[in-house]
Amino acid sequence: MHALLVEDDDRMARALGTALARRGHTVRRVGRALDALRHVHEAEFVLLDLGLPDLDGLELLRRLRTVCDAPLIVVTARCEERDVVQGLRAGADDYVVKPFRMAELIARIDTVRRRTGAYGVRPGGGAADGGARAVRAGDVEVDPAGRTVRVAGSEVRLTRREFDVLALLAARPEEVHSREEILDRIWGDAFLAASRSLDVHVAGVRAKTGRPGLVRTVRGFGYQLGSAAAVLGEREAGR
Ligand code: CA
Numbered sequence: 001m002h003a004l005l006v007e008d009d010d011r012m013a014r015a016l017g018t019a020l021a022r023r024g025h026t027v028r029r030v031g032r033a034l035d036a037l038r039h040v041h042e043a044e045f046v047l048l049d050l051g052l053p054d055l056d057g058l059e060l061l062r063r064l065r066t067v068c069d070a071p072l073i074v075v076t077a078r079c080e081e082r083d084v085v086q087g088l089r090a091g092a093d094d095y096v097v098k099p100f101r102m103a104e105l106i107a108r109i110d111t112v113r114r115r116t117g118a119y120g121v122r123p124g125g126g127a128a129d130g131g132a133r134a135v136r137a138g139d140v141e142v143d144p145a146g147r148t149v150r151v152a153g154s155e156v157r158l159t160r161r162e163f164d165v166l167a168l169l170a171a172r173p174e175e176v177h178s179r180e181e182i183l184d185r186i187w188g189d190a191f192l193a194a195s196r197s198l199d200v201h202v203a204g205v206r207a208k209t210g211r212p213g214l215v216r217t218v219r220g221f222g223y224q225l226g227s228a229a230a231v232l233g234e235r236e237a238g239r
Helices: 010-022 033-042 057-067 081-089 102-115 160-171 179-187 192-209 228-237
Strands: 002-006 026-030 045-048 072-076 094-097 135-137 140-143 148-151 154-156 215-218 222-225
Touching (some): 010 102, 026 033, 033 057, 045 057, 045 102, 057 072, 057 081, 072 081, 081 094, 094 102, 135 228, 160 215, 179 192, 179 222, 192 215
Parallel strands (some): 002 026, 002 045, 045 072, 072 094
Antiparallel strands (some): 135 140, 140 148, 148 154
């Protein structure tokens, strides 16, 4: 997804930008309130520092809220309870105080986006926006409407959950999905048993399609739909 990062500190912006990019997000970073207002319309979620050089962050937050309702998380050094309350009242979806742990911030972003319905697919694999288009990765076509998967033109039968996992990844192919997110949305919870089950289902998808590159493992984090090159490359290599 596309993030707008409003942060005037270069080091902080670099660290956040890198962490977001690693999760598959694209990021526009701005250091001034004026530029935040100019670019907020393109954002699918917003990270907002309150200490900016040209406008008070709370005032900017109020103005952003009049033109955009994308999920917004305040990331700031202001930690007084009064500041937190004002931030939430002004329309922030969450509030993270610096210094923070990057993993915690990423988890909060996932939670806020899930809560605010920023995802395209609901548990069970149905599209939330009705725009359930078929997605291609190499010679694999995933059709969420018909719940079918075709490999090189021939239909492959997956179990319901195998299909749900694949459809979830295919709905946002540019994005890496955390294990927690996948478990939460398909199993409804992140139990240990379900966690092992997720790996089994991913293995099933790879084996049944005969395309091991169709699902990319992001070690220690989660999964992503494989690129066309990964899907086709491994097939060539396997010959
Ligand atoms: Ca600042």
